[in-house]
Amino acid sequence: MSDVLDSYPQWLDGAWVTVRLTLLGGALALVLALLFGMAGTSRHAWVRVLNRVYVEFFRGNATLVLLYWFFYALPLLGLRFTTLSAAVLALGLNVGAYGAEVVRGSINAVPKAQYEATVALNFTPFQRMRRVLLPQAFALMLPPFGNLLIELMKGTAIVSLVGLVDLTRVSKNIQGSTGQTVAAFSVVLVLYFIIAQVLQLFVRYAERRVDRMLGRRLPSEPSLETVAAGAPGTGVTG
Amino acid sequence: MPPSDTDEAGPGGVGDRPPSEIPGAPKAPAPGDGGSGSAPNVVTEKGVATQKGEVPGGEQAAELPRGTAPGIRFEKVVKRFGSNVVLRELDFTVAPGERVTLIGPSGSGKTTILRLLMTLEKLDGGLIWIGDETLWHRERGGKRVPADQKHLHEMRKQVGMVFQQFNLFPNMNVLHNLTEGPVRVLGLSKDEAVERARGLLDMVGLTDKENAHPTQLSGGQQQRVAIARALAMQPKVLLLDEVTSALDPELVVGVQDLLRDIARQSDLTLLCVTHEMGFAKDISNRVLMFDQGQIVEEGPPDQIFGEPSEQRTRDFLQAVLAS
Amino acid sequence: MNWDWHYSGEILPDLLDGLRYTVIATLAGYVIAVVLGLVWTLLRRTPSRIFNQVIRWITEFIRSTPLIPQLYFVFFVLPAWGITIGSLTAGIITLGLHYSTYTAEVYRAGIADVPKGQWEACTALNLPKSRVWLDVILPQAIRRVIPTLGNYLIAMFKDSPMLLAINVSELLFSAYKVGAKTLQFLEPITIVGLLFVVVSVISSILVRRLERRYATI
Numbered sequence: 001m002s003d004v005l006d007s008y009p010q011w012l013d014g015a016w017v018t019v020r021l022t023l024l025g026g027a028l029a030l031v032l033a034l035l036f037g038m039a040g041t042s043r044h045a046w047v048r049v050l051n052r053v054y055v056e057f058f059r060g061n062a063t064l065v066l067l068y069w070f071f072y073a074l075p076l077l078g079l080r081f082t083t084l085s086a087a088v089l090a091l092g093l094n095v096g097a098y099g100a101e102v103v104r105g106s107i108n109a110v111p112k113a114q115y116e117a118t119v120a121l122n123f124t125p126f127q128r129m130r131r132v133l134l135p136q137a138f139a140l141m142l143p144p145f146g147n148l149l150i151e152l153m154k155g156t157a158i159v160s161l162v163g164l165v166d167l168t169r170v171s172k173n174i175q176g177s178t179g180q181t182v183a184a185f186s187v188v189l190v191l192y193f194i195i196a197q198v199l200q201l202f203v204r205y206a207e208r209r210v211d212r213m214l215g216r217r218l219p220s221e222p223s224l225e226t227v228a229a230g231a232p233g234t235g236v237t238g
Numbered sequence: 239m240p241p242s243d244t245d246e247a248g249p250g251g252v253g254d255r256p257p258s259e260i261p262g263a264p265k266a267p268a269p270g271d272g273g274s275g276s277a278p279n280v281v282t283e284k285g286v287a288t289q290k291g292e293v294p295g296g297e298q299a300a301e302l303p304r305g306t307a308p309g310i311r312f313e314k315v316v317k318r319f320g321s322n323v324v325l326r327e328l329d330f331t332v333a334p335g336e337r338v339t340l341i342g343p344s345g346s347g348k349t350t351i352l353r354l355l356m357t358l359e360k361l362d363g364g365l366i367w368i369g370d371e372t373l374w375h376r377e378r379g380g381k382r383v384p385a386d387q388k389h390l391h392e393m394r395k396q397v398g399m400v401f402q403q404f405n406l407f408p409n410m411n412v413l414h415n416l417t418e419g420p421v422r423v424l425g426l427s428k429d430e431a432v433e434r435a436r437g438l439l440d441m442v443g444l445t446d447k448e449n450a451h452p453t454q455l456s457g458g459q460q461q462r463v464a465i466a467r468a469l470a471m472q473p474k475v476l477l478l479d480e481v482t483s484a485l486d487p488e489l490v491v492g493v494q495d496l497l498r499d500i501a502r503q504s505d506l507t508l509l510c511v512t513h514e515m516g517f518a519k520d521i522s523n524r525v526l527m528f529d530q531g532q533i534v535e536e537g538p539p540d541q542i543f544g545e546p547s548e549q550r551t552r553d554f555l556q557a558v559l560a561s
Numbered sequence: 562m563n564w565d566w567h568y569s570g571e572i573l574p575d576l577l578d579g580l581r582y583t584v585i586a587t588l589a590g591y592v593i594a595v596v597l598g599l600v601w602t603l604l605r606r607t608p609s610r611i612f613n614q615v616i617r618w619i620t621e622f623i624r625s626t627p628l629i630p631q632l633y634f635v636f637f638v639l640p641a642w643g644i645t646i647g648s649l650t651a652g653i654i655t656l657g658l659h660y661s662t663y664t665a666e667v668y669r670a671g672i673a674d675v676p677k678g679q680w681e682a683c684t685a686l687n688l689p690k691s692r693v694w695l696d697v698i699l700p701q702a703i704r705r706v707i708p709t710l711g712n713y714l715i716a717m718f719k720d721s722p723m724l725l726a727i728n729v730s731e732l733l734f735s736a737y738k739v740g741a742k743t744l745q746f747l748e749p750i751t752i753v754g755l756l757f758v759v760v761s762v763i764s765s766i767l768v769r770r771l772e773r774r775y776a777t778i
Contacts, residue, residue, distance in 0.1 A: 060761030062719040065733055065754045072737070072746035150625055157627035161726060168630050175633075181641050185634040189626045196625035358681050391687060399685040405678035409700040418696060419686035471686060 004183040007174050014170030015191060021087055021156040021166065022199075026149055028092025029099050036096070037103020038129060051100060059097035064158045066090040071162045087159040095152045102144045106137035139210045146203030150196050157192075167191055307474045307507040308369030308396060309334040310355070316363030317350055317531075324350050325531040327364065337501055337508035339518040339539070342528030343554055348511045352477040355509065356399045357390050368396055368475065395423075398473030402480040404464040406452040412439070412463050413448040416470045424471065431470075438466035442496055458489030462496060469500070478510040482517070490514070497521060513558060515543055527551045569748045572739045576752060579735025586652050586731060587718045593657025594717065595710060598664025602672065605665075624662035629726045631655050636727040652724035660717050664710060671706035672698060708772040715764050719757060732756070 032054075040051035058066070070086035081089065110133050118128040160169035171188035175181050310332040317325040324347045332338050340348040353359040354366060354373075361374040365382075375382040376389040385393070406415050416435035420426040426434070439445050442462040452460055461481060468476060478497065482490045494517045501508055501521050512518055518525060518539060525542040527535040527550070535548040546552050604616045623631070635658075636651040646654070675698055683693045725734035736749035 056762050057758055060719075060758040060765075061754055062722045062733070062757050064722040064725075065750065065757055068733060068737065068746075069750050069754055072740060073750040074747075076745070076747045154625070154627040157629040158723065160629065168627065168633075171630060172633065175637065181637045185630060185638055188630045189622070189634065192626040192630065193622050200625075356681075356685055358684055391689075394684070394687045397685075399681075401678060401681065401685075403676075403678050405676075405682035405685075407679065407682070407697050407701075409697070409704070418692070419688060422689065422692045422696070423687045468685070 003178040004180050010170050014167040017166040018156050022153040024088045025091035025152050029096040032096030033099025033103050036100035040104035041107045055097045055100050058093045063094045063155050083164050091155055102141050106140035107133050110136045142207045307335045307505050311367040314364035318362050335505040337522045339510045339522035339525045346528040347531040348528050352479050396474045398468035398471050399477040400464050400468050400481045402483050404460040408452050412450050416467050419471050442466045457485045458492055461493050475507045480511055572749050575735050575739050579732040583721050583731040587721050589653045590656030591714050594660035594664050597661035599668050601665035602668040620662040628659050628723050632727045648727045648729050652729045667706045667709045671702035674705055675701045707775050708768055711768040711771050
């Protein structure tokens with residue numbers, strides 16, 4: 001055990017790679033989720049098709065397959081990525097597709113009367129989205145987004161399979177060098193757990209802020225719908 | 239069974255405690271019970287022990303229970319939800335076989351009384367008697383201790399309830415809804431339970447629906463099934479919690495007629511919460527008007543609805559009639 | 562470099578061989594997940610608060626840590642404790658265990674979704690606890706969660722490539738192996754990717770059908 005803990009600089013480096021991947025992938029996923037999610041609520045059919053194609057392709061694929069594709073296959077077509085950017089792309093595109101469904105479902109869940117009120121007030125489509133629909137949908141999005149962020153964090157472990165030295169790779173290296181199998185793999189699981197709990201705290205804090213902003217109390221226990229919406233499966237919402 | 243000769247002789251006052259309560263035996267803790275000098279009991283109407291002399295006549299279906307209904311008594315009953323005290327040392331008595339309607343504004347604690355009797359809410363203080371036994375307490379070594387699940391299970395055998403929202407089991411067909419309890423709880427054979435269920439379905443006029451699923455029935459039909467389901471357990475006390483409030487107006491009368499027939503043909507002890515004053519008049523021999531967890535006024539239906547003496551009752555009745 | 566159709570045809574048998582392991586691992590893992598998830602949920606409802614909290618944190622731990630280090634743990638640590646298992650078995654157990662913590666949440670939400678009136682009717686009928694669960698609550702709860710459970714089958718299918726971390730010759734690993742032999746990665750990995758999309762899209766249509774079918778209760 002002590003050998004394993006003595007390697008803490010390696011653990012810290014690995015944790016930093018994991019955290020950085022989570023944040024970068026999360027940022028990309030958020031942007032994609034909002035863009036394609038709003039596209040899914042468009043009045044124009046071709047914009048909605050854009051949403052469907054993106055969602056079905058990137059949600060339907062395994063993250064690891066996407067990563068291998070960016071890492072092994074596309075360079076053969078002349079598209080080269082650094083390992084890090086290939087990983088961020090694979091994670092962001094995949095989780096962004098789940099996020100897009102969350103965004104679309106949340107916007108659709110805002111009562112129709114709200115939309116009608118914006119029409120009655122003669123808002124432009126942009127104003128409707130920006131001033132009325134998105135702020136209300138935001139509270140609905142947060143809990144599933146929190147789940148997705150933790151899924152994304154867990155998903156970063158796949159980069160260990162293409163040579164990035166993240167937490168998982170560090171545990172494998174340390175297991176190899178010290179031979180302490182139980183300690184190495186126990187420590188890595190505990191470290192991931194800690195990161196997940198910290199993320200959880202941030203998400204809870206954000207949820208409380210938004211609830212207060214909108215003056216509403218969401219149920220503390222997730223309902224079947226929110227469990228389904230945050231599912232890493234192909235949860236179909238809205 | 240609570241009745242005893244002494245009680246018969248002197249209804250009301252301090253004397254009409256159920257015989258099981260030995261003088262000097264420690265009482266279950268009831269908040270505010272400390273006033274040692276004053277008479278603890280203020281029940282003044284006919285006591286729990288008043289045995290009704292005759293049972294209403296008329297032909298009755300074989301399934302309906304007769305002759306053994308227990309009385310009910312609330313003794314300094316306290317119920318809180320958080321800091322909100324719903325029932326504050328409530329005392330009242332229902333005689334065996336008596337049919338009582340509870341009326342009053344929403345939030346006055348009527349439904350809570352039924353839910354306490356059905357053990358759907360926990361008692362916070364005081365005693366609830368069903369017959370000569372306490373519902374929420376049992377005797378152990380001469381002391382009264384909080385009831386365990388076994389005691390509650392025994393006591394619940396006497397009580398049945400019909401809910402506002404029917405609460406039929408959607409995963410079972412009508413017949414299965416009626417046989418589940420008799421088979422699983424009363425230990426009837428499948429055949430006996432089916433026979434009993436069919437008899438009850440006949441009584442509520444739904445013989446042809448035994449294979450239907452609850453979702454395929456109208457609200458009125460669902461409530462008839464729910465009534466039959468409650469009766470299938472052969473309770474001695476029947477609780478009706480706003481049983482027609484969730485029904486479309488045109489379906490209300492049918493269910494009310496059915497319940498009135500059941501009430502007349504059985505000698506169930508009946509507690510009924512309703513906002514339908516005509517129904518209350520029909521079904522009950524006494525009406526209790528509640529407000530803020532206290533009985534404001536009580537009496538026969540004609541008196542309460544005809545010439546109420548309390549202003550709060552008059553206001554309430556006016557508001558209900560206006561709606 | 563362009564797409565090589567001839568090569569694509571040649572590698573197909575290898576890929577199908579890998580697909581077999583993918584399907585086996587997914588289905589066997591799913592059986593574990595569906596059964597064990599219900600066990601977790603029921604264990605969390607015992608009268609002991611401490612026990613419930615212990616179960617809660619165990620499942621929370623398994624759910625919030627990644628599959629790949631979990632695979633390492635099961636595959637490398639169990640032999641150190643004297644339990645030797647093959648890589649496919651280790652993969653199935655880990656996948657099933659991991660997703661059982663998700664299905665546990667689904668069951669929990671499904672049970673919470675059963676209206677309170679159903680519990681009250683059970684009390685009013687005096688039904689014993691075992692009957693309340695077996696005859697009334699679970700049949701309704703499970704019916705509600707079938708579509709969501711279907712989603713998790715798809716999710717497990719998409720996580721199954723991670724089993725290559727412990728050398729299970731599943732679909733992606735087969736694709737990688739043929740690619741490494743010829744240094745032509747584009748075709749095998751693209752085919753695998755398309756296969757995943759096709760299977761996912763078809764199965765999510767099926768799940769949507771399930772949702773419609775079980776929407777009315």
